[in-house]
Amino acid sequence: MPVTAADRVLLEIQRAIVEGDIPAGSKISEPELARRFDLSRAPLREALARLERCHLIERIPNAGARVVTLSKEGLISLYQLREELEGLACRLAAEQMTDAEIAEVRALLDQHLSTQRVREGESYYQEAGDLDFHYRIILGSKNPYLINILCDELYFLVRMYRVQLGMNGPRVSRAFDEHKAIIHAIANRDGELADLLMRRHIGASRRNIELQLTGNQA
Amino acid sequence: MPVTAADRVLLEIQRAIVEGDIPAGSKISEPELARRFDLSRAPLREALARLERCHLIERIPNAGARVVTLSKEGLISLYQLREELEGLACRLAAEQMTDAEIAEVRALLDQHLSTQRVREGESYYQEAGDLDFHYRIILGSKNPYLINILCDELYFLVRMYRVQLGMNGPRVSRAFDEHKAIIHAIANRDGELADLLMRRHIGASRRNIELQLTGNQA
DNA sequence: TTTGGTGTTATTGTCGACAATCTTTGTGTT
DNA sequence: AACACAAAGATTGTCGACAATAACACCAAA
Numbered sequence: 001m002p003v004t005a006a007d008r009v010l011l012e013i014q015r016a017i018v019e020g021d022i023p024a025g026s027k028i029s030e031p032e033l034a035r036r037f038d039l040s041r042a043p044l045r046e047a048l049a050r051l052e053r054c055h056l057i058e059r060i061p062n063a064g065a066r067v068v069t070l071s072k073e074g075l076i077s078l079y080q081l082r083e084e085l086e087g088l089a090c091r092l093a094a095e096q097m098t099d100a101e102i103a104e105v106r107a108l109l110d111q112h113l114s115t116q117r118v119r120e121g122e123s124y125y126q127e128a129g130d131l132d133f134h135y136r137i138i139l140g141s142k143n144p145y146l147i148n149i150l151c152d153e154l155y156f157l158v159r160m161y162r163v164q165l166g167m168n169g170p171r172v173s174r175a176f177d178e179h180k181a182i183i184h185a186i187a188n189r190d191g192e193l194a195d196l197l198m199r200r201h202i203g204a205s206r207r208n209i210e211l212q213l214t215g216n217q218a
Numbered sequence: 219m220p221v222t223a224a225d226r227v228l229l230e231i232q233r234a235i236v237e238g239d240i241p242a243g244s245k246i247s248e249p250e251l252a253r254r255f256d257l258s259r260a261p262l263r264e265a266l267a268r269l270e271r272c273h274l275i276e277r278i279p280n281a282g283a284r285v286v287t288l289s290k291e292g293l294i295s296l297y298q299l300r301e302e303l304e305g306l307a308c309r310l311a312a313e314q315m316t317d318a319e320i321a322e323v324r325a326l327l328d329q330h331l332s333t334q335r336v337r338e339g340e341s342y343y344q345e346a347g348d349l350d351f352h353y354r355i356i357l358g359s360k361n362p363y364l365i366n367i368l369c370d371e372l373y374f375l376v377r378m379y380r381v382q383l384g385m386n387g388p389r390v391s392r393a394f395d396e397h398k399a400i401i402h403a404i405a406n407r408d409g410e411l412a413d414l415l416m417r418r419h420i421g422a423s424r425r426n427i428e429l430q431l432t433g434n435q436a
Numbered sequence: 437t438t439t440g441g442t443g444t445t446a447t448t449g450t451c452g453a454c455a456a457t458c459t460t461t462g463t464g465t466t
Numbered sequence: 467a468a469c470a471c472a473a474a475g476a477t478t479g480t481c482g483a484c485a486a487t488a489a490c491a492c493c494a495a496a
Contacts, residue, residue, distance in 0.1 A: 003279045030477075030478070039450080045264070049267045050267070061222050062221070062457050062480070082302070163230050207300075223480075258478080258481045259448090260480055281448080282489095283486065440495080442494095443490100443492080444493080445490075447488075448486085448488070450486090451482105453482095454479105457475105457476105458478085460473100462472085463472080466468090466470095
């Protein structure tokens with residue numbers, strides 16, 4: 001949990017950027033944000049440094065910071081990495097996860113399924129559940145560097161693409177089946193298959209967002 | 219190039235940690251380092267934040283920072299990632315690199331070969347050359363997130379393992395041939411082969427360092 | 437002797453002000 | 467009218483001091 005003031009404001013700004021409250025591409029003003037969140041520039045700059053780390057803002061020395069802009073090229077680059085890294089996470093998870101951890105993930109999926117049946121097509125819960133699933137697999141890899149990159153550095157940007165470009169269509173309900181198949185492969189200790197399924201899962205997700213992106217800006 | 223004071227001190231501390239001038243596992247004292255590099259704590263803390271980003275130090279809120287310790291598990295986790303990410307870099311480079319860029323890398327290798335013939339077994343130059351080669355391939359992938367992770371976040375730690383655990387034996391001279399084979403595959407636009415060769419190359423490097431690690435601490 | 441609590445010390449987190457740099461606006465020249 | 471240059475304004479980077487938290491030492495009691 002957030003212990004320092006910089007931690008708190010980081011979470012607030014992360015949420016604001018991901019949800020578009022602070023618009024993509026807009027300039028960041030340190031004095032303004034300091035007033036808005038009622039703290040000094042010192043902890044704010046600490047937060048900005050971490051925002052840069054997770055690719056939500058871009059800083060230029062002596063010139064200031066801007067919120068990142070979403071683009072097709074950026075999406076593709078990001079998802080190329082995700083496919084590779086989460087595929088690796090699946091292979092490692094198939095070796096490293098305990099039976100108890102696997103059972104937990106399965107229980108999580110069943111829980112998601114029951115709530116999703118009720119809120120058919122509602123994207124927010126699905127997204128939260130999807131991220132939750134991916135988080136579990138990544139943590140299951142037990143590789144600290146991999147966990148850091150995916151959970152701390154890349155996922156906020158992934159969420160930003162999802163939230164700002166929408167996440168809907170038949171894709172939402174299919175994701176559950178794909179999750180089921182992945183955890184099943186992991187339970188069978190079939191890392192190669194889990195890897196393949198995860199890559200397909202992420203690839204399908206990318207194409208879905210890509211469609212929204214080309215449709216909206218064309 | 220370093221433009222701000224925080225940039226300069228970051229480079230200095232990075233070098234100091236990588237080369238063991240500031241020992242692995244030692245505690246970081248902000249006031250002491252501020253005096254040592256003759257600046258205030260503000261830019262120093264900025265530098266520490268970036269050091270944490272590239273995994274050279276570990277910070278605990280309100281408790282301070284320590285230089286990371288090198289371990290077999292850490293080495294394996296790090297090189298698992300390298301294999302995967304640099305393999306991906308090879309596949310992308312085989313598609314994205316221009317003929318001119320490929321020619322440059324080949325010229326670079328020839329140049330390294332001539333100097334290496336002279337300084338047979340000298341590890342420092344080899345290491346610098348090896349890193350230079352890997353840098354070129356990674357940049358050739360044209361994927362900004364991949365480049366950031368490998369060049370800015372992971373490579374200092376890789377260098378730390380290499381420098382502090384030594385890099386010697388017949389491995390040093392073999393690396394050149396492996397480099398040649400990799401760039402050859404990329405020139406043929408054979409991404410799959412380049413991927414495979416790079417994974418082997420990194421795997422061999424890992425085993426080499428692993429040997430040093432088990433030998434020294436046993 | 438060991439353990440628990442407390443007071444002291446040192447370190448980190450935060451603040452407000454100053455200095456250096458960049459951006460912008462306005463003016464003069466070609 | 468367009469361009470270059472200069473001054474003004476704003477923003478970022480840096481500094482020194484204060485506040486809050488954690489580590490340490492010391493003492494007391496079991």
